[in-house]
Amino acid sequence: SDPDLVARAAAAKAKLGDKVFILGHHYQRDEVIQFADVTGDSFKLARDAAARPEAEYIVFCGVHFMAESADILTTERQQVVLPDLAAGCSMADMATAEQVAECWDQLVDAGVADSVVPVAYMNSSADIKAFTGRHGGTICTSSNAKRALEWAFEQGEKVLFLPDQHLGRNTAVRDMGLSLDDCVVYNPHKPNGGLTAEELRAAKMILWRGHCSVHGRFSLDSVNEVRERVPGVTVLVHPECKHEVVEAADMVGSTEYIIKALDAAEPGSKWAIGTELNLVRRLANAHPDKEIVFLDRSVCFCSTMNRIDLPHLVWALESLADGRVPNVITVDPETEKFAKLALDQMLALP
Numbered sequence: 001s002d003p004d005l006v007a008r009a010a011a012a013k014a015k016l017g018d019k020v021f022i023l024g025h026h027y028q029r030d031e032v033i034q035f036a037d038v039t040g041d042s043f044k045l046a047r048d049a050a051a052r053p054e055a056e057y058i059v060f061c062g063v064h065f066m067a068e069s070a071d072i073l074t075t076e077r078q079q080v081v082l083p084d085l086a087a088g089c090s091m092a093d094m095a096t097a098e099q100v101a102e103c104w105d106q107l108v109d110a111g112v113a114d115s116v117v118p119v120a121y122m123n124s125s126a127d128i129k130a131f132t133g134r135h136g137g138t139i140c141t142s143s144n145a146k147r148a149l150e151w152a153f154e155q156g157e158k159v160l161f162l163p164d165q166h167l168g169r170n171t172a173v174r175d176m177g178l179s180l181d182d183c184v185v186y187n188p189h190k191p192n193g194g195l196t197a198e199e200l201r202a203a204k205m206i207l208w209r210g211h212c213s214v215h216g217r218f219s220l221d222s223v224n225e226v227r228e229r230v231p232g233v234t235v236l237v238h239p240e241c242k243h244e245v246v247e248a249a250d251m252v253g254s255t256e257y258i259i260k261a262l263d264a265a266e267p268g269s270k271w272a273i274g275t276e277l278n279l280v281r282r283l284a285n286a287h288p289d290k291e292i293v294f295l296d297r298s299v300c301f302c303s304t305m306n307r308i309d310l311p312h313l314v315w316a317l318e319s320l321a322d323g324r325v326p327n328v329i330t331v332d333p334e335t336e337k338f339a340k341l342a343l344d345q346m347l348a349l350p
């Protein structure tokens with residue numbers, strides 16, 4: 001990265017001292033990660049944000065829904081800064097508050113709403129988290145989706161899983177022993193979600209029709225092709241991948257799980273990793289004694305994660321050092337109250 005920008009970021013950070021705390025998601029660019037005080041997956045970063053009440057400014061190097069969650073979990077005095085406001089998430093955008101309210105009305109009409117517990121993936125807007133809190137549900141991340149579903153099925157007979165159908169389906173089938181027939185997909189772009197009242201009554205998992213535009217691109221062909229290309233390879237994928245990909249893989253887990261698995265791997269072992277490319281490249285560089293390849297070379301970086309680059313970070317830090325607070329992410333108090341219920345429920349999962 002540009003040495004001038006590196007020096008400017010370092011100087012602004014040093015001037016701010018303990019006033020600023022920089023969080024970096026594992027999918028961020030190396031040029032940004034080098035300035036992070038902590039790195040993590042979305043679960044770890046949510047906890048780390050809550051654990052720093054003394055920092056006036058939390059600079060979130062990640063995407064919008066993560067910065068919203070940090071705002072909800074930090075004190076009122078703290079301000080959360082997202083270095084580029086255009087760093088959204090296409091998956092989170094796939095479920096709007098209006099669409100989810102309509103879905104709930106349909107569950108009420110079908111006579112099943114009382115037995116439904118919403119579970120919202122961290123990768124959702126604060127509005128969706130607030131909906132989840134209002135209806136007695138929980139947030140989950142890819143690190144704790146199994147525990148979240150176990151908890152939810154103790155509270156009710158059915159789960160409405162928002163917005164990632166793949167994480168919901170993979171967790172239900174792999175970890176909860178449910179069958180694919182127990183799952184239905186609610187499509188917000190079809191009248192009544194494309195489902196009849198009978199289908200809703202019969203289903204155990206009602207999956208929202210959302211997906212990650214990065215992980216959703218890995219295919220069964222990606223797995224077959226890499227097995228041919230790299231004989232003896234272990235295929236390790238993120239649970240946001242399609243069910244058929246997860247079924248064909250050798251191991252499945254969140255970004256923190258992937259990092260730990262590679263730390264524990266034998267020298268000389270071969271790995272194909274199906275997750276975001278910034279992380280896979282960083283892991284390949286960190287483990288020169290292992291052969292680590294990207295599961296499918298036609299899949300790209302997460303374009304919104306990549307919007308946070310060194311120029312944006314420098315701008316955010318220099319603004320803070322000059323006494324201006326740019327790009328503050330604030331969740332309104334009413335939304336925050338209910339979203340926090342759902343986030344606290346997640347943090348309290350056994």
Ligand code: 13P
Binds near residue numbers: 256
């Ligand atoms: P985790 O950080 O929970 O593994 O989620 C991956 C992701 O897609 C974040 O946007």
Ligand code: SF4
Binds near residue numbers: 090215
């Ligand atoms: Fe959203 Fe997927 Fe990018 Fe994560 S990797 S921010 S889920 S689009």
